[in-house]
Amino acid sequence: MDNLSTIIGRNLYEIRKKKNYSLDKVADLTGVSKPMLGQIERGISNPSVALLWKIASGLNVSLSYFIEESKDETRYVQFNDIQPLYDSKSQMTAYPLFPYDDNRKFEVFTIFLQPGCNHNSNPHNDGVEEYIIVTEGQLDLVITETVYKLHKGDALSFPANKKHSYQNSSDTLVCFNNIIYYAR
Structure with missing residues (x-):
């Protein structure tokens, strides 16, 4: 499993590109600064739950969208691996x-x-x-x-x-x- 900051950053970048949004547009929608969004996308910053909720709400996606890595049909979750x-x-x-x-x-x-x-x-x-x-x-x-x-x-x-x-x-x-x- 990749580092959580890397996964969050990759998923933020992917949703931004999918919606064809600039960092400025995402900053306007979420109330999170452009520099902070850039740091998150690059995996430099590990955002708090509150900050992720703010981004998720502004982009109209779920919080866990940002931490999703696997798309397997059957999922076995071991608590200690989360x-x-x-x-x-x-x-x-x-x-x-x-x-x-x-x-x-x-x-x-x-x-x-x-x-x-x-x-x-x-x-x-x-x-x-x-x-x-x-x-x-x-x-x-x-x-x-x-x-x-x-x-x-x-x-x-x-x-x-x-x-x-x-x-x-x-x-x-x-x-x-x-x-x-x-x-x-």
């Missing part, structure tokens, strides 16, 4: 189990939140849905202003075109699976 995405600001680590597949229209992550973590997510595009399944700890999921306290085994789905955040207000690690479905 290169995680970090958001050090909010203490969140996301493991892309099944990156976005255009035929299936979804992606699957395992996400860990450290104690005290508060990860804010901007609204996704219309038609995007999230499905959350808590596997460890208690997750406080805030959608707009409503707080849902999810415990191990609890699940929740919601239209993700609203402001939402994932919070761990406990003193133990929280783990959950996040399935993101992209309606077209």
Whole structure:
């Protein structure tokens, strides 16, 4: 497997060329500076989850599009082989189990939140849905202003075109699976 920064850079370059966009156009669409986009494309910079979400939303693609490397029909995923995405600001680590597949229209992550973590997510595009399944700890999921306290085994789905955040207000690690479905 290639270095994650290399994969992200290659995929950003490919989507940009496929859409016939210049770096300036991508910067306008995403709000990410042209120099930063150039560094990402060259594999020099490893963007945070928040920055990748910003780019993905601006280009109207899934987050995992940027980390996808294999297109095999059968996929066996060994957790220890996954290169995680970090958001050090909010203490969140996301493991892309099944990156976005255009035929299936979804992606699957395992996400860990450290104690005290508060990860804010901007609204996704219309038609995007999230499905959350808590596997460890208690997750406080805030959608707009409503707080849902999810415990191990609890699940929740919601239209993700609203402001939402994932919070761990406990003193133990929280783990959950996040399935993101992209309606077209």
